[in-house]
């Protein structure tokens with residue numbers, strides 16, 4: 001039997017739970033809900049839970065996925081409510097279903113991005129932002145734990161699949177972007193870092209990223 | 224969430240600790256709440272959430288209809304800077320509301336080094352620091368916890384001190400406050416009435432005068448305030464509240480596990496130990512109930528680690544059946560059990576083996592406190608060298624290869640011979656390892672740590688002078704020079720924190736000015752090396768014309784009026800003095816189960832008898 005998955009949202013205070021802490025939280029929530037899950041084989045068996053695309057700290061999401069294996073008893077119909085009741089505020093389990101589609105098929109993420117400026121300059125900032133994305137190449141320096149210098153360079157252009165919506169409203173700029181999910185994928189924060197470095201004349205006082213949807217290689221909803 | 228807060232959170236370390244929303248955090252409907260209670264812990268979220276006392280009181284207070292108790296912790300420096308910059312006042316985690324508008328603000332004070340954080344939190348809340356500058360009854364600032372057995376250094380800042388265990392006293396005080404609010408009492412009226420409640424000390428109702436020598440000449444109660452305020456305590460642990468269902472943080476905290484409370488108090492009476500006296504008498508929870516609570520707490524939290532918490536857990540009378548009962552559940556469910564505060568005897572060792580069967584052999588920790596038998600007798604630390612070495616023998620033969628030994632330097636009656644006794648003991652432990660280990664090539668790690676003894680109120684050593692910092696360092700050097708073995712590592716704590724702790728723990732209310740000056744000059748999080756600045760404190764003493772040595776290094780006379788004279792933990796002063804004399808004679812006092820030595824704490828129990 002294949003493993004099961006849940007689809008869940010992460011918002012509000014739960015945005016500040018890191019990926020690692022979320023894994024612990026999930027393991028404990030299964031125990032609190034009295035749901036037994038499969039353990040890994042090996043010398044130090046531990047409960048198997050896997051999240052294909054970790055959500056960066058501070059992001060919210062409507063479409064997080066986690067895989068695990070149900071061992072006897074638990075039914076998929078009641079699991080979402082049982083788990084939601086056992087989880088911290090801001091995490092809601094929407095659905096439990098049989099997994100199967102390979103993680104590597106998860107190809108695109110639709111992000112809603114909010115930028116706030118310290119003056120009503122969003123329309124001009126929007127133009128500057130779009131101009132950046134029209135370039136042949138736009139190389140951004142990003143932090144990297146692997147690189148010796150602590151930084152690597154990445155060209156973001158090939159990783160931005162589409163700009164789907166742009167709305168400027170006074171001090172706020174709202175963008176909906178379709179970004180590559182993995183191998184390699186693009187964290188929208190890297191894009192924002194690039195924008196800020198390139199256009200210091202538009203001072204960003206606040207930014208927020210929200211995952212609206214995850215898509216497979218044919219741009220159909222990924223589950 | 225408040226947008227200002229959202230902006231800030233993007234810029235600070237570990238934002239998760241500032242937002243609340245954890246599993247089992249209590250939300251209430253404001254329309255049904257008439258009393259908002261801010262439970263403040265003057266340290267980080269990670270430390271505060273690891274405190275069982277806070278979890279108990281959080282549960283007790285939230286069980287009261289109409290009362291909503293929320294949590295507040297001290298923000299770390301980066302967060303504080305951002306809050307001040309954005310003008311975001313200190314808020315409670317559950318509602319996000321500023322605590323300035325709460326009804327009661329309660330501080331839990333476990334250690335003196337958190338005092339500047341109390342001031343900092345009041346200031347961040349946008350409240351005047353001093354009780355006298357807060358004319359209304361709202362908010363009422365309350366303090367409780369172990370370090371309030373001498374509340375004097377904080378006297379001008381807090382309105383009311385809750386002495387001892389708060390399970391009963393805090394709801395009583397809260398109900399009095401609600402009555403005062405309904406009936407529009409003045410603050411004077413409320414404070415006067417509060418002082419009539421058992422276990423409640425109102426500092427402003429006592430006038431303290433000093434002689435030319437700086438020593439207190441009189442403490443005079445006003446407005447009918449009592450001459451003595453005696454701590455409150457829970458007499459029946461089986462009927463007292465235990466938080467089976469409690470908040471499970473979503474981020475990692477310091478003690479991230481189920482904390483099962485076996486008993487309160489301690490039978491031992493080590494003469495340096497404040498906890499051993501102020502929590503008297505010992506009160507056990509029954510073994511059956513503990514097994515049930517332990518299992519239920521694991522199920523309710525999802526924790527897979529449990530610790531058997533108490534001052535001296537291996538003294539619990541039914542420890543074996545308790546562990547067996549817990550293991551029946553814990554083994555098949557992969558829950559590990561740990562036993563802190565291990566005694567150096569073979570019984571404890573066997574138990575430890577049993578609990579950790581199959582698990583990793585982590586290090587062993589013992590606290591003989593003093594190096595020689597003579598000094599251990601003087602401080603009534605009932606550990607013999609033979610016990611310690613036997614335990615180590617069993618441990619080393621069983622494959623353990625690391626031992627930590629904790630000692631204090633500067634204990635009353637200590638001579639250089641006693642100091643060298645530490646080196647001697649550590650070397651003996653090393654030889655025991657050599658002769659018993661199944662695998663010499665793996666080596667052994669013996670770690671010796673010393674700290675500078677801090678005399679505390681309500682102990683037989685409350686009259687003692689602390690060693691000067693120079694004297695402590697001389698002893699450290701002596702020990703270091705005489706303990707050269709590459710398997711023995713020696714760590715010593717700097718004496719400056721201990722020196723300051725000695726000032727604050729036996730200080731009078733004049734120290735309030737010193738604390739305020741130090742805080743104004745940047746002191747906060749004084750228990751954290753990242754922040755602690757000794758010079759700031761010494762300057763603050765000087766600015767206020769006070770000599771820290773007067774508090775730390777001066778021996779008090781038997782007849783001297785001590786700053787905490789009004790505060791009673793139930794133990795008689797005459798008993799403490801008798802114990803002090805016994806220390807100088809090297810006479811040990813039997814533990815409470817072997818023979819009651821008549822300390823006076825039995826009067827706190829129903830029927831006037833300590834049951835244990």
Ligand code: SF4
Nearest residue numbers: 489491493496499534
């Ligand atoms: S055993 Fe001694 S040091 Fe430990 S808590 Fe009891 S009295 Fe204090």
Ligand code: SF4
Nearest residue numbers: 504815819820822833
């Ligand atoms: S009255 Fe006796 S038994 Fe009770 S705490 Fe004091 S010494 Fe121990």
